[in-house]
Amino acid sequence: MSKPLQGATGLALLLLLSACGGGRDSEAGRPKFPVPPAPSPAPAPSPAPAPLPPISLNNAPSDPCVSGSAPAATLAHGLGPGKSSAVSVLGCTGPLSDMRWQQLDGQPLRMLAERSQTLALEPAQAGTYRFKLSFRDANGAAHEQSVSLNVPVSQRPNLLVLRGSHSVREGGKASVRAWPADAGSVQSIRWEQIEGPSVTLDTRDPRLALFTAPAVSRDTLIRLRATLTTRSGVTDVDEALVLVEKYAQAKADNPSAIWSDQHVSRVHPYLPGGRHADHLVPCVYDAAQTDDTLCPLSRLPLLAQETGGALPTVEQVMARVVVSHDWMGRNFEALLRQHDSRGDFRRMLMSTTAVVIGAQVRPSFYFAATGAIYLDADNFWLNPDERDTLNEAPDYRSGFGSALQFSQLWRYVRDGRSMFSYYDPEQRRTRSTDEVLNESAALLYHELGHALDFLPPGTYAGLDTTQGVWANIWPRYSQRRIVSDLLTAAHPLSSSEWKGLGQVLFQGQSPDATQTAYTPAQLGAAFEADRATDFYAYSTAREDAAMLFEEALLASRLGYQRDVALTDRIQAGATGSSIIVRWGQRGRVGDPRIKPRARLVLEQMSPWLDAGLVDALPAPKPMRVGESWTANLGAAGAPVRRASSAVSPSKAELALMRKEAQLHDHSGRPKLPRAR
Incomplete structure (x- = not known):
């Protein structure tokens, strides 16, 4: 499609992504039977299941820049093994550039955003993970520092993981996906914003939270939490961070700006x-x-x-x-x-x-x-x-x-076959170069x-x-x-x-x-x-x-x-x-x-x-x-x-x-x- 010339057509095809099963009374609509004249003694109640350990939530501040006037501040966040974890660097006095993350200690992790301000991680083991971060501040000065992520031990089963934490410039589209360990056991998934400037979450698909990054005065973190409830009443949570980067997008009323009213993302x-x-x-x-x-x-x-x-x-x-x-x-x-x-x-x-x-x-x-x-x-x-x-x-x-x-x-x-294929976003599948x-x-x-x-x-x-x-x-x-x-x-x-x-x-x-x-x-x-x-x-x-x-x-x-x-x-x-x-x-x-x-x-x-x-x-x-x-x-x-x-x-x-x-x-x- 050519950039300079504009037009569109639409097709109203509704894709209903049902992430939540159950919730309906299995006895509804069944005929009632007469009460027996001599009811049997009530059976002894089954022993209650042992309570699960409490959910430990990391309440780290979402605005580490408030502690001083340094050009940048870092934050590490995660709830436990198998959960979503992230390390971020925020520009406190201006935009950052030339980011590079390198892992120094801990079980090797797969890093796919190593040149972004937010590095999403999924540690499989508890422990301390240490990273070296290099970047340039708003004045072009080079910096290098060490960032540690402490992943706590957890006795809870991993029923939910969020993917993934990331960075987006203000005005950009953001998405975080919820991945249940057992999709068939899900009763509900509930999303909420824990910290950061208020955004409108689109969670019509309960497994996906969408929002538009708000305007910010400097780099700002938004923290989302999802709570999964199974059909048997067991709950689990996970959290994700979205770093909103301060970036001066071109204004819509500037006739000489070639990107006027457009979102220019970090590359x-x-x-x-x-x-x-x-x-x-x-x-x-x-x-x-x-x-x-x-x-x-x-x-x-x-x-x-x-x-x-x-x-x-x-x-x-x-x-x-x-x-x-x-x-x-x-x-x-x-x-x-x-x-x-x-x-x-x-x-x-x-x-x-x-x-x-x-x-x-x-x-x-x-x-x-x-x-x-x-x-x-x-x-x-x-x-x-x-x-x-x-x-x-x-x-x-x-x-x-x-x-x-x-x-x-x-x-x-x-x-006799279409060139296109469907790759279900709710499945962890791979593709070939073909x-x-x-x-x-x-x-x-x-x-x-x-x-x-x-x-x-x-x-x-x-x-x-x-x-x-x-x-x-x-x-x-x-x-x-x-x-x-x-x-x-x-x-x-x-x-x-x-x-x-x-x-x-x-x-x-x-x-x-x-x-x-x-x-x-x-x-x-x-x-x-x-x-x-x-x-x-x-x-x-x-x-x-x-x-x-x-x-x-x-x-x-x-x-x-x-x-x-x-x-x-x-x-x-x-x-x-x-x-x-x-x-x-x-x-x-x-x-x-x-x-x-x-x-x-x-x-x-x-x-x-x-x-x-x-x-x-x-x-x-x-x-x-x-x-x-x-x-x-x-x-x-x-x-x-x-x-x-x-x-x-x-x-x-x-x-x-x-x-x-x-x-x-x-x-x-x-x-x-x-x-x-």
């Missing part, structure tokens, strides 16, 4: 000693950036300028990677080494200045002002510990087009397609290094010579119905009476007669080109064909087994009328590809109208079978429907700088 260079380490964050992800302070290419050049147009090495790419957690860089590097043998991703990255991967980046985007792509780290985790570090706040999408009579669906299919490729390939092709649209290889030789990325793009952008503009001029889209609906679905316009009367079958016929590969093409010319690029590359490189379909308006609780396809096609990019459009895009944006690639794309096949979306996973074009009946939705089906719904959105993204 750092994956390779701190890399060639561009000093310039990456200030040039691509700093709330202080304005139209007039954008970095020139002499300070942070495109990757293509560094390589002289040659294929970049993985090392050259990784020197431009910016992350919120180091594991994101490691996994991205593994993806390139294992799944980029042709060099496609590395060649596409030549049109970028940096790759930003973050726990708070949602949704992903390309930003022509900085020349960087910004990727949601949820696409790259391999194990549950890595997933624990991610913000789980939903990617809320606007409900544009909710008055219309139809819904749109899409997915990528190979050998699965990570499936999750991230479409994202990478799409966002890099945007970068290549604005800066195709043919522009590299003429770049002015005294100017920034946007200043180099602007002359071609203003004269409509961007690749997507050339596409529109040579092969314009023609459907008046869909051009109008594109503004309703993706730009937020209100539909008129004619548009609300359209049926899925009518719109399917109009779409099939035109030359777009996806409904999102009617959002902007930029998305038209990016969708062509994405679909052609996934088909030719990975063998996945894109399904697009129209259905009746999807209602809450619907599943792929109950939703009926009213129109649909598989592999639309192979349509002979669309191939010239795909050829133009690929020739301009990826000239290294074989010229015959587009010609080899197979012709599209119709989906089976009248059959369910799930049933259509099989071979397209086969005879219609009996339509599937509605079934009770499973959590996995509903989650997959979210992925396969047309949920594109540009709302709330930074806008392009002013014209130069």
Whole structure:
């Protein structure tokens, strides 16, 4: 999705996450029996279970900065073995930077946020754990100190653990998940805020607490507690810390700030000693950036300028990677080494200045002002510990087009199976790099397609290094010579119905009476007669080109064909087994009328590809109208079978429907700088 151009569509699919079982009287509704005339003697009462030891709660102060005027203060907190523990450093007189945690003593712990102000831990044994912390204060002075975490002995069974403590800048989204040891025994989970500035907790899913970090005058801790009660009445608690970092976000009313009214989260260079380490964050992800302070290419050049147009090495790419957690860089590097043998991703990255991967980046985007792509780290985790570090706040999408009579669906299919999988957040499962490729390939092709649209290889030789990325793009952008503009001029889209609906679905316009009367079958016929590969093409010319690029590359490189379909308006609780396809096609990019459009895009944006690639794309096949979306996973074009009946939705089906719904959105993204 292109950063500068905005729009959305919504799909009301309700995902009910039931974390609490029981609570219903098992005798309710049973018939009553007459009292026996001679009741038997009452049985002797069973002995009461032995009481559990009391819960020991650590009441450490949440504001260690009040004790003095030092530039920073540390805090360690934990309730016992197997519980959530954390060590934090707070900036008392200003922001901190260059954090680094190292464990010195104690049973080795897995540390995945070692360059954050809060390090979440889960010690399995009681004892003292000691860490070395290094950082720079607001004046740039280096500090180093020792921090000890004392994990007390506990005789209680571990029924609950919270994951996980973390840091977030003010205005950012925060989430903490509750993990019961035995999900089937849970009667209830109750959340409460123990300390810190008051926040509104969203606990509609009892296993997940969500909130927005409040504005603070300096680094401030928020402490949450969850109490689990089992069906047998046993309780257990755990606590988590969320450190809210003071950070001056760009104001919404500042027209020159390129991140105005946006949340810029903390990130750092994956390779701190890399060639561009000093310039990456200030040039691509700093709330202080304005139209007039954008970095020139002499300070942070495109990757293509560094390589002289040659294929970049993985090392050259990784020197431009910016992350919120180091594991994101490691996994991205593994993806390139294992799944980029042709060099496609590395060649596409030549049109970028940096790759930003973050726990708070949602949704992903390309930003022509900085020349960087910004990727949601949820696409790259391999194990549950890595997933624990991610913000789980939903990617809320606007409900544009909710008055219309139809819904749109899409997915990528190979050998009768969807490219996407559902990974239940309540399960501790791992993923392979093959699965990570499936999750991230479409994202990478799409966002890099945007970068290549604005800066195709043919522009590299003429770049002015005294100017920034946007200043180099602007002359071609203003004269409509961007690749997507050339596409529109040579092969314009023609459907008046869909051009109008594109503004309703993706730009937020209100539909008129004619548009609300359209049926899925009518719109399917109009779409099939035109030359777009996806409904999102009617959002902007930029998305038209990016969708062509994405679909052609996934088909030719990975063998996945894109399904697009129209259905009746999807209602809450619907599943792929109950939703009926009213129109649909598989592999639309192979349509002979669309191939010239795909050829133009690929020739301009990826000239290294074989010229015959587009010609080899197979012709599209119709989906089976009248059959369910799930049933259509099989071979397209086969005879219609009996339509599937509605079934009770499973959590996995509903989650997959979210992925396969047309949920594109540009709302709330930074806008392009002013014209130069």
